[in-house]
């Protein structure tokens with residue numbers, strides 16, 4: 683194959699990530715012609731309702747997958763945290779790139795961190811996971827929905843709509859807004875979304891040529907960690923409807939996983955920590971999911987489906 687066409691969403695972050703993948707592919711395969719196919723998705727167009735309400739994270743993938751099926755693109759680039767736990771049948775993830783900063787960012791023009799916020803401060807975040815962890819730390823905060831791309835969210839903060847916002851460090855760093863981060867909210871105290879900070883390439887399962895080209899960008903350590911995180915999330919029926927957070931780290935052969943499930947109703951959260959081997963990340967994910975269930979996470983999950 684001489685050309686590779688990569689489908690991408692059109693947000694500045696999606697385009698940055700796809701350009702990054704294109705550069706890495708060109709470096710790995712000198713002479714390969716790589717081009718971008720920018721597309722808009724329903725997840726980008728519907729901004730007035732929560733993602734959960736309009737059908738979940740798969741909305742960001744659907745149009746890109748259809749383009750691959752129609753033969754208009756060979757592969758697509760995604761933030762892995764936006765990829766559903768069960769891939770559409772017929773698709774594969776031939777590469778998961780080395781993870782950037784996994785952490786969430788506390789961004790504010792006036793305050794240094796969550797603890798420094800005044801009583802009743804307004805904090806913007808769209809994710810149930812961030813809301814649940816904020817509520818557990820500070821039940822007094824006023825949590826306000828905040829959707830839209832990274833640039834839009836910063837604009838709303840600067841317009842004075844919020845005292846602070848919480849979003850992913852990876853997105854801010856990639857777009858050159860790293861200096862706006864007041865606190866990088868690190869594990870184990872504050873946990874990210876499963877696979878946050880990792881970029882994945884998706885292609886058709888049966889497209890061996892594309893799979894082989896993309897495989898050059900795969901980072902085994904990142905894949906191991908995100909498999910544990912995603913297996914945990916899958917076992918908890920993770921979706922946009924349940925606040926689930928997970929973070930795994932690999933040291934040599936030793937894999938550790940921190941997991942959290944929050945109530946979407948009040949400030950309760952349950953946490954679990956497990957350790958296992960790097961060659962069995964899914965086992966560890968299932969083990970930590972079971973520990974969370976044993977501590978009562980099932981009640982939160984049932985409540986969020988009711």
Ligand SMILES: NCc1[nH]cc(CCC(=O)O)c1CC(=O)O
Pocket residue numbers: 761762763764832848849850851852853877878879880881
């Ligand atoms: N939910 C949207 C989304 N998907 C991926 C990222 C950031 C980049 C990443 O996690 O790889 C973001 C923005 C955010 O949560 O602030």
